Amino acid sequence: YFDRAPSDSSSSSRPAADVGAARLAAADGEPGNWMTHGGTYQEQRFSRLDRINQDNVGRLGLAWTYKLDLDRGVEATPIVVDGVMYTTGPFSMVYALDARSGELLWKYDPGVTKTRARDGCCGPVNRGVAVWQGKVYVGAYDGRLIALDAATGEPVWSVDTLIDKNRSYTVTGAPRVVKGKVIIGNGGAEFGVRGYITAYDADTGKQAWRFFTVPGDPAKPPENEAMARARETWFGDQYWKQGGGGTVWDSMAYDPELDLLYIGTGNGSLWNRQARSDGKGDNLYLSSIVALRPDTGEYVWHYQTTPGDQWDFTATQTITLADLEIDGEMRPVLMQAPKNGFYYVLDRRTGELISAEKYAPANWAERVDPATGRPVVNQDVADWTQGPRLLVPGPLGAHNWQPMSFSPDTGLAYIPVQEAPAMMVPDNDATFRGKSRFQVGSEPVALPEDADTLAKTVAAYKGRLVAWDPVAQKEVWRQPFPSIWNGGVLSTAGGLVFQGNVTGTVAAYDAADGDKLWEAPANTGVVAGPVTYEVDGEQYVTFMAGWGGVFPLAFGGLAANAKVQPEARILTYKLDGDATLPEPRRRAVAVPEALPPLTADAATVDQGRDLYNDNCGLCHGFSAMGGGVVPDLRYMDGDTHKAFPGIVAGLYQDKGMPSFAGRLTPEQVEAIHQYVIKRAHDLKDSL
Numbered sequence: 230y231f232d233r234a235p236s237d238s239s240s241s242s243r244p245a246a247d248v249g250a251a252r253l254a255a256a257d258g259e260p261g262n263w264m265t266h267g268g269t270y271q272e273q274r275f276s277r278l279d280r281i282n283q284d285n286v287g288r289l290g291l292a293w294t295y296k297l298d299l300d301r302g303v304e305a306t307p308i309v310v311d312g313v314m315y316t317t318g319p320f321s322m323v324y325a326l327d328a329r330s331g332e333l334l335w336k337y338d339p340g341v342t343k344t345r346a347r348d349g350c351c352g353p354v355n356r357g358v359a360v361w362q363g364k365v366y367v368g369a370y371d372g373r374l375i376a377l378d379a380a381t382g383e384p385v386w387s388v389d390t391l392i393d394k395n396r397s398y399t400v401t402g403a404p405r406v407v408k409g410k411v412i413i414g415n416g417g418a419e420f421g422v423r424g425y426i427t428a429y430d431a432d433t434g435k436q437a438w439r440f441f442t443v444p445g446d447p448a449k450p451p452e453n454e455a456m457a458r459a460r461e462t463w464f465g466d467q468y469w470k471q472g473g474g475g476t477v478w479d480s481m482a483y484d485p486e487l488d489l490l491y492i493g494t495g496n497g498s499l500w501n502r503q504a505r506s507d508g509k510g511d512n513l514y515l516s517s518i519v520a521l522r523p524d525t526g527e528y529v530w531h532y533q534t535t536p537g538d539q540w541d542f543t544a545t546q547t548i549t550l551a552d553l554e555i556d557g558e559m560r561p562v563l564m565q566a567p568k569n570g571f572y573y574v575l576d577r578r579t580g581e582l583i584s585a586e587k588y589a590p591a592n593w594a595e596r597v598d599p600a601t602g603r604p605v606v607n608q609d610v611a612d613w614t615q616g617p618r619l620l621v622p623g624p625l626g627a628h629n630w631q632p633m634s635f636s637p638d639t640g641l642a643y644i645p646v647q648e649a650p651a652m653m654v655p656d657n658d659a660t661f662r663g664k665s666r667f668q669v670g671s672e673p674v675a676l677p678e679d680a681d682t683l684a685k686t687v688a689a690y691k692g693r694l695v696a697w698d699p700v701a702q703k704e705v706w707r708q709p710f711p712s713i714w715n716g717g718v719l720s721t722a723g724g725l726v727f728q729g730n731v732t733g734t735v736a737a738y739d740a741a742d743g744d745k746l747w748e749a750p751a752n753t754g755v756v757a758g759p760v761t762y763e764v765d766g767e768q769y770v771t772f773m774a775g776w777g778g779v780f781p782l783a784f785g786g787l788a789a790n791a792k793v794q795p796e797a798r799i800l801t802y803k804l805d806g807d808a809t810l811p812e813p814r815r816r817a818v819a820v821p822e823a824l825p826p827l828t829a830d831a832a833t834v835d836q837g838r839d840l841y842n843d844n845c846g847l848c849h850g851f852s853a854m855g856g857g858v859v860p861d862l863r864y865m866d867g868d869t870h871k872a873f874p875g876i877v878a879g880l881y882q883d884k885g886m887p888s889f890a891g892r893l894t895p896e897q898v899e900a901i902h903q904y905v906i907k908r909a910h911d912l913k914d915s916l
């Protein structure tokens with residue numbers, strides 16, 4: 230019953246040619262494939278395959294590995310159709326491989342300009358492709374949506390999805406295909422953009438509809454009724470200059486019976502509501518789940534998880550559909566564990582709140598009031614526009630994009646939970662500063678520079694895999710990790726939960742009680758969500774390995790307990806697999822014997838710190854502590870120090886280091902350099 234009825238045409242016809250509405254809607258009936266981002270339209274990331282199960286999972290070994298071209302963050306969920314795997318690597322490169330052997334069938338590099346990496350918050354990551362009727366769709370980091378021939382990887386069509394080249398939009402999410410339309414959003418709400426999502430005809434690339442998530446130019450009439458209603462919840466005219474936010478950068482799900490497409494929207498842009506909306510208003514449709522008609526993009530309902538968001542509390546985390554028995558009644562629900570720390574169960578027909586409870590510590594709100602469906606916000610604790618505040622969770626969230634899973638067998642959700650508090654310091658006068666700038670309405674982010682405080686902060690960053698009962702709204706078991714930023718999750722009918730983690734391993738747990746049943750090295754931190762599939766009667770489990778994303782880039786100083794080398798590789802396991810994992814690639818990371826002297830006075834170093842954190846910190850690590858993915862500047866050798874002004878002016882553009890000429894004066898570059906030299910001395914002194 231698990232295997233698809235063999236058809237004469239399927240072997241001889243073009244790859245994935247018959248992946249269409251009927252096959253996708255019934256995807257749970259053919260678990261040998263993994264045909265959509267979340268496994269099925271319900272996005273449960275649960276597989277009915279059980280050849281690999283609790284009794285034999287200890288026998289898992291590598292079936293094959295495949296090294297990706299670029300060692301940067303790997304966040305893709307592979308798609309597997311009829312024995313072929315379609316997946317992506319950094320900078321939106323697409324790979325098609327024989328799912329049995331890992332043999333490369335074709336590769337497609339969209340040629341994203343490497344310096345574009347600066348235009349996104351979290352690195353040139355990509356979360357995977359969609360497949361539909363013989364085509365493979367990828368959203369390129371620079372905003373193009375590209376259709377490839379599934380047989381050859383040749384481009385069939387390409388459209389530019391971006392509306393404004395003067396704003397830093399990027400695409401990191403996986404497209405979804407619903408009823409012949411490819412749907413893609415974008416990111417950029419840390420850079421001043423207006424969020425939207427667009428649907429394109431899957432055959433031709435012709436635009437079908439676009440839904441904006443926040444209102445547009447206040448001088449013009451609203452685009453539609455949903456925008457008219459949203460506008461009443463925004464104040465002043467700043468939001469339009471600041472972008473507004475609400476980017477749809479990751480999650481979607483679809484209910485074919487209700488014919489509703491669910492999208493998750495992101496944070497406000499700027500984060501600071503004082504600077505964005507006169508400090509008031511719900512600011513619809515930020516941090517919301519919005520239900521749309523997939524044919525037209527017409528608004529049907531919304532539920533806002535974080536009204537008036539000012540904490541980067543995106544509601545872009547996994548949207549999972551399931552049927553749950555609640556108070557004796559089967560309810561069609563939608564579940565999400567967004568950044569804000571509450572686990573939401575909604576009725577997906579109407580958006581009505583069924584329940585919401587904290588799945589992790591959260592100090593911004595007391596609880597969600599079931600009568601109003603709204604959070605009871607701790608204004609004094611959480612409103613950092615009134616002054617510096619320690620936020621729990623901070624902007625990294627109690628759960629980020631790493632996908633959660635839901636098992637209908639156990640009735641439990643499996644969530645990569647994290648504790649990542651953050652101190653926010655306001656800049657209430659912030660205004661839009663132009664493209665390619667991280668701008669949220671705060672003072673530049675800084676990490677502790679003294680060893681004791683840093684160690685305490687590192688220790689406060691805790692990660693765990695949590696099994697959550699969504700009916701009782703309570704934790705059932707947990708598996709702790711030494712840091713945050715653990716991988717996405719897969720659960721199976723074999724009673725297993727699979728997850729990679731920051732310690733550089735991949736593992737399987739007992740879905741019922743969390744006991745670890747299997748573990749294997751990955752050489753690198755694993756953040757992507759694993760998948761499982763079956764070919765010729767053999768079940769495989771694939772992890773996309775490769776350390777990256779926002780935590781190692783920006784907060785590398787807190788990743789001391791993580792396996793930070795960014796080796797990008799596909800790891801596929803089967804029972805009794807005997808392939809070997811190549812030796813980890815070692816990087817020479819020694820502080821040079823002779824460091825340039827620190828010549829600047831304290832005031833200049835302070836200026837250099839702010840300039841560094843504002844201009845360099847998001848990629849090279851705040852407070853000049855790298856996370857392994859791009860160079861940690863404290864380790865620069867003598868020649869690099871000599872070339873420093875030239876590098877900042879564009880010498881290494883081919884390596885992805887953009888030019889800051891025109892943004893920074895030579896004096897400012899020198900102040901930054903002096904700060905980096907100071908941090909190199911700090912490091913050397915601490916060894």
Ligand SMILES: O=C(O)c1cc(C(=O)O)c2c(n1)C(=O)C(=O)c1cc(C(=O)O)[nH]c1-2
Binds near residue numbers: 400476496629
């Ligand atoms: O607001 C946005 O537009 C936006 C976009 C993205 C993205 O596209 O990757 C992230 C975030 N926000 C974000 O807040 C966040 O924590 C985050 C983590 C990551 C990642 O890939 O590691 N992306 C993003």
Ligand SMILES: [Ca+2]
Binds near residue numbers: 418419495496541543
């Ligand atoms: Ca964000």
